[in-house]
Amino acid sequence: MAGAFTGLAAYALVVSNAVSYLSDNPATCVNCHVMGPQYATWFHSSHREHATCNDCHVPQDNIIKHYVFKAQDGLRHATIFTLNTTPDPIIMHEAGQRAVQANCQRCHDHTNQHVTSGKISYDQVQKGEGRLCWDCHRDVPHGTVRSTASVPHARIPIPQSPMPEWLRTITNR
Amino acid sequence: TYSIVERRTAGEFAYAITTDIDRLDPRAEAWGRYFPRQFNTYAQMADTTFRSKYLGSQRRDLLDVNPRMVILFAGYGFSRDYNLSRGHYYSVQDVRETLRTGAPMKAGDGPQPATCWTCKSPDVVRLIDDMGAGEFYSLMLSDTGHEIANPINCASCHEAEDMSLKIALPALAETFARMGQDVSGFSHQQMRSLTCAQCHVEYYFGENNYLIFPWDEGMTAEDMARYFDKRGFADWIHPLSKAPMIKAQHPDYEVFTTGIHYQRGVSCADCHMPYKTEGGMKFTDHKIQSPLNNIAAACQTCHRQSEAELIRNVYDRQDMIYEIRTKLEDVLVKTHLEAEFAWKLGATEEQMSEALHLIRHAQWRWDYAAATHGGSFHAPLELARTIGNGLDLAHEARRKITAVLVELGHTGDVPLPDVSTKEKAQKYIGIDLEQLEANKERFLVEIVPEWLRLTAERQQRWDEQRRDPDHEGSYIQ
Amino acid sequence: TYSIVERRTAGEFAYAITTDIDRLDPRAEAWGRYFPRQFNTYAQMADTTFRSKYLGSQRRDLLDVNPRMVILFAGYGFSRDYNLSRGHYYSVQDVRETLRTGAPMKAGDGPQPATCWTCKSPDVVRLIDDMGAGEFYSLMLSDTGHEIANPINCASCHEAEDMSLKIALPALAETFARMGQDVSGFSHQQMRSLTCAQCHVEYYFGENNYLIFPWDEGMTAEDMARYFDKRGFADWIHPLSKAPMIKAQHPDYEVFTTGIHYQRGVSCADCHMPYKTEGGMKFTDHKIQSPLNNIAAACQTCHRQSEAELIRNVYDRQDMIYEIRTKLEDVLVKTHLEAEFAWKLGATEEQMSEALHLIRHAQWRWDYAAATHGGSFHAPLELARTIGNGLDLAHEARRKITAVLVELGHTGDVPLPDVSTKEKAQKYIGIDLEQLEANKERFLVEIVPEWLRLTAERQQRWDEQRRDPDHEGSYIQ
């Protein structure tokens, strides 16, 4: 029983490419097509040349936190994706927002060092004591519309199908 | 059952499907076979439980909620019966049931022309394809009752070949053509609003009840008023004030285009038919309804605020518009009643003419704001502006009538009847609701079943022809 | 390489610079020495060339643009002189120059109390610190002319120690205290609007010209009207209609809080003092002005539309509000003049009282919308709602007066004077502009230079004390 469960879990992890969470290549995020809009908007943003998904979305201050966060997040995403309960639209969770805010500040510390916007933490924002970077920089980097409606014809790297060709032909009939 | 494996690739083979749907098939089921997701969400419109502060899918008796409308619409169908809409699924049924269509017991009976069906059913698309628009409009609603059975659905908005969006009814295309624009040149994004603009617009009946959208001078309340003035058009003469009135019907598209969402490129479908995900597939939610019943998909794709805050934003705007709209209604009601009093005292047409023109214009502005149910959110500022102008005109009209009364020797307050409830108001203007309801009941019991029988026969014939390998051409005719 | 931990502590020292600025030093230069970027942008306010459709920094004679205001403000200072503001840099100079402050040739002369200086200069902060607010307000403007010299600047909004934002003037803190709130509890984010709310708010003078913000019942036009009614307060009695009037002065903050930007957490500083980057470093642009002169920083960080489109958004809203506001003005002007006519025919107080109360309320609503120059953009819908209600009340007032006229035996139109230009209107209400201007000229030539001389002396003394190593305590006293 336990073995079967482990096996299933392993299968889900492999097939859903959850392991790819450990990589920094943006294309791995798009392994889930639900990430398509975010990829497409990022791809066309000024940040493409400077910051990958993980530069923003994963804590960068501490190596252990970095991987723990990745594992937790990756597992949740993989599970939700597998269980087919993806919320629409996807909206960043608290932990995610905390990490992103810190990452904006990490890179743009110099620019923001003499103004209060540079010192506002996620918790202060919750208390109404300031705003998140992307409250003003609303288009950075994903634009203001978080759905396929914004990028209906966006070209994103299509993930390699894990299905064998013959099986696909049959299922698709 | 889905697997992760399938869902990852599901996105790839979306709609290159060949169907055998006839483009004129007016039945949702016939199309729905190929598009189960769209059909299933479409069918959810049968549910009418949702109710927001002012709107929603529950039928609400608007005359009961707001009896002033009985006086404002006196002499016109809307003073008999006016409900909040229940949604596309009920479009045909609601036309049959409203007291505005009376009880036509035989073909050719009034009060309404076939034109009323136009925005209620894709059966109309079929009939117009067959006989032409002019011919169709010149019939009576009762002539065509047995032909019109399917509520608004797929054929109202889609091409059968590739499911692209289309303008299925003639009036919108004709209107743009008059203004030198070709609907076929509109982009897909524009079509996401223009399919709605086939119906959610102000209209009037021209010669032989021809359906026309009065946009030649522009789409604001002032522009359309000018259009009607130039043509000396009136929908009816108000029996109390004797003012030549213009009825505004749901100028949703017109008002929407003056709002910030339109200006930022947001379309009707973005809020009323947002994308939905099912098994990793994005498709368009065909349950067309109040977005307040679906905030997450309808608003939160663009706005990060909480549901509660977004709802508050909508209600705030609606509250503000209703507040000043009600002020305008109060003045208009008094003005009609005082005008009636002036006539009783022997006022002449000459004395009254200026005031009547002002009443016509003030009430038109009010109606422009009142008839567009979503407008208080779609473009609140434009409506507030229009209502502000209406208030100015209505008070001016009342002022003129007071002056006439003084000329006629009456000073001081005018004795006004009690019209504070739907019953009292309808009684005052001479509506015998019980009688109308009894007639309607007879019509629904005696006539409609026969219409439905003929429809069933016809549709069965289509299915047989479709299955018949020897049948040539369209299975619909 | 950074670590977040390091950086966050670094941030806290950002402005823990030790300066020798005295917190009461009212001179921008004294602070500016340490903050050249902020000072330089502050100094750019000297430039008054920018002009938008309705606003901007150019001085414009609003009575000339809109002579109706002369009638509406008859009997009150604003019918003499009312200009579009030029910006903080000119605040003191504009008070000296406006005809509203007359020509006080010696200390103690009227017409205005020292309270007028309050929102014009950080010298007031210094004086109040010294003598207390009550004492200061009870003086005359002319008593204190030699003490008030520096326009609004750093000391109006900042603590000297760490440059954090502060409420330097007493009225706002007192108002919140009355309502049970403590300003020191407000967050930094709120302070980005509240520093402005020290001045950009409706106010009135209570006993001994004490400065009060009438927010105890709330901040809408209706709420504040209720506040004044309860206290039987009137700023002045209108000489034509004899209505007890309330003047609305720039309720910018109040109106702003009803708009979507406030509701979404946007603060005054975001648009009027956006960040600016110089050498990759952000700082706050201290050129406080119309954001239309700086769309890129003020709007485009949040909105990706083109400059042209954003400007159009602003003008659209302003146009709509001005359209209905003007309608309201027209009715109000006629109502005052017809009321004057009724008095001339011998109307009694009893006959007129209802009408006068309505005039008071209608004009208050108009003024609430007119006096907030940015309001047509900050919260257009709230202003439209308020104007709509004003229209209803103004027409009702006019109606009442017509009824009085009929009682007095007058029917038909009232003969109205020609008040279509500033000159004609001022002549009608008995303003001798040439005389007022001549007096002002004498005041500016004979009195103001003496004030400036005393100021120069005082400020020089401060500098000497500051440089004097033996001087103890504050170099300002």
Ligand SMILES: [Ca+2]
């Ligand atoms: Ca119409």
Ligand SMILES: [Ca+2]
């Ligand atoms: Ca005031």
